[in-house]
Amino acid sequence: MLNTFQQASHQILPQATADEAARQEFAKSFKGFIQSTLLPGLTPVYNTRVAKAFEKEHGRAPQDRRDIRSGMVKDFYFQHYAASNRIAQELLWESVNVSVDRQLPELIERARELxxxxxxxxxxxxxxxxxxxVTAFDIHCMPGGYCSEVTKDDVAVGALYDRGVFLYSMGYTGPNNDDMGRSVCNYLRRHAPDFKPRRILDMGCTVGHSTLPYKEYFPDAEIWGIDVGAPCVRYAHARAAGFGLEVNFAAMNAEETTFEDGYFDLVVSHILLHETSGKAMPRVFAEAHRVLAPGGMMIHADLPPFDLMDPFTQFILDNETWYNNEPFWGAMRDMDQIALAEKVGFDRSAVKFDTAPMAVMEFAAAAEGYSQQAAEDVAERDFTAGEFAPGGGWEVLIARKAEAAALAA
Known part of the structure; x- marks a missing residue:
């Protein structure tokens, strides 16, 4: 069933004309059609045609996602699906870019004011x-990527991402695109009610979708969102101000920040890791450990690992690597994150996935108790919906830095 949420308007969100809104809704609906109608057809195509042809050619059944892909790319149904999916992605960004380009001077001025x-x-x-x-190509085919600037104080790619990611997720991240941050806050509220971080760092915040719930849940905390895209953090800062929330933002690389040792009590990220690299990801973990105070927590919400999926599901998900400019998408899933966390200094006994051996995040926007009305009621934010639950789509790595006494020992 398709999600019916509409994105909540705010003071810096680009506004669409009737024609622009129709194009955007078409792009979202087309993407929904692909996922609900074309995607399910890949399974019988594989079982009835591709697997048999592969076994006939190679004398064995397909063993992994790479074997499956080598057979599927030859099949016309998969070619139709993959082409449609790529076209839908490009249409999505194009439909939003029209609105952003038309209003860019006004958006920049409004960002300055906010x-x-x-x-x-x-x-x-x-x-x-x-x-x-990040700069070598347009990640997930978003024109300009995260960092491109065409004029002074540019916010174009931030505005493009804000609206575009809602269409990309087809509304499942909620009216404010903040599902992941809300869900991590839920986890902390339910499982660590006494944990009251004074300072919180959101690595790879983009436009602050998942950053703002931390200020709502921990109103007295000093919150920082960092990202390598200057237009994104410029937009994020203005967006937060429009919501009436004092949240700090900076253009900064999560591999090497300028914060002092032990400055934060909580370091989080939301779908950052799969957009880094094999060399960068361990550095991000090491930097999180460095800036955490003793007893502080690191929580990374990202993609579930491949080793707990069947090869065909791995193949389906890995299509983002091949057709959506996500080169680290598949490689990241093959990495042992617990081992990486242990290597940079986290105690293995304090590193876990919420539901061993992994946790996945439920979409709060699709969960019981998260209604359109509740989402729009800013005065009484609902943090009761959405948490980590098997069957969702996100892996959540949780690690705690050793207390001071343990570090000294």
Whole structure:
């Protein structure tokens, strides 16, 4: 069943004309049609045609996602599915870009006004250079990627991402695209009610979708969202101000931040890791450990590992690697995150997935108790829906830095 949520408007969200809104809704619906109608057809195609042809050619059944892919790419039904999926992705961004381009001067000016209205910090060093694994191509086919700027104080790609990611997720991340942050806050509320972090760092925050729930749940905490995209954090800062929330943002690389040792009590990320690289990901873990205070927690919400999926499901998900400019998508799932966390200093006994050997995050927007009305009621935010539950779509790595006494020993 398709999700019926509509994105909640806010002070800096690009507004669409009737024609633009129709194009955007078509792009979202087309993507929904592909997922609900074309995607399920891949299973019988594989079972009745591709697997048999592969076994006839190779004298054995397909063993892994790579074997399956080598057979499926030859099949016309898969070709039709893959082409449609790529076209839908490109249409999605194009439908939003029209609105952003038309309003860009007004969006920039509105961002300046909103940012000037808040005491929260916005830090964008003039000499900051984003990593090449982000700038070398347009991740998930978003024109300009996260870092492109075409004018002074540009917010274009931030605005594009804000609206585009709602269409990409077909509404399942909620009216404010904040499902993942809300769900991590739920986890902490339910399983660590006495944990009251004074400072929180959100790595790879993009436009702050998942950052803002931490300020709502921990209103007295100092919150920082960092990202390598300057236009994104510029937009994020203004967006947070529009919501009346004082949240600091900075253009900064999660591999090497400028924060002092032990500054934060909680370090989080939401779908950051699969957009880094094999060399960067261990550095992100090490930096999280460095900036955490003793007893602090690291929580990374991202994609579930391949080793708990059947090969055909791995093949389906790995299509993002091949057709959606997500080069680290599949490789990240093959990495042992617990081993990485242990290597940078986290005690193995304090590193876990919420439901061994992994946890997955339920979409709060689809969960019981998360209604459109509740989402729009800013005065009484609902943190009762959404948490980590088997059957969802996100892996959640949770690690706690050893207490001071243990570190000294």
């Amino acid at each position: 940012s000037a209205s808040t005491k929260a910090k916005l830090v964008i060093p003039e000499d900051f250079v984003p990593p090449r694994y």
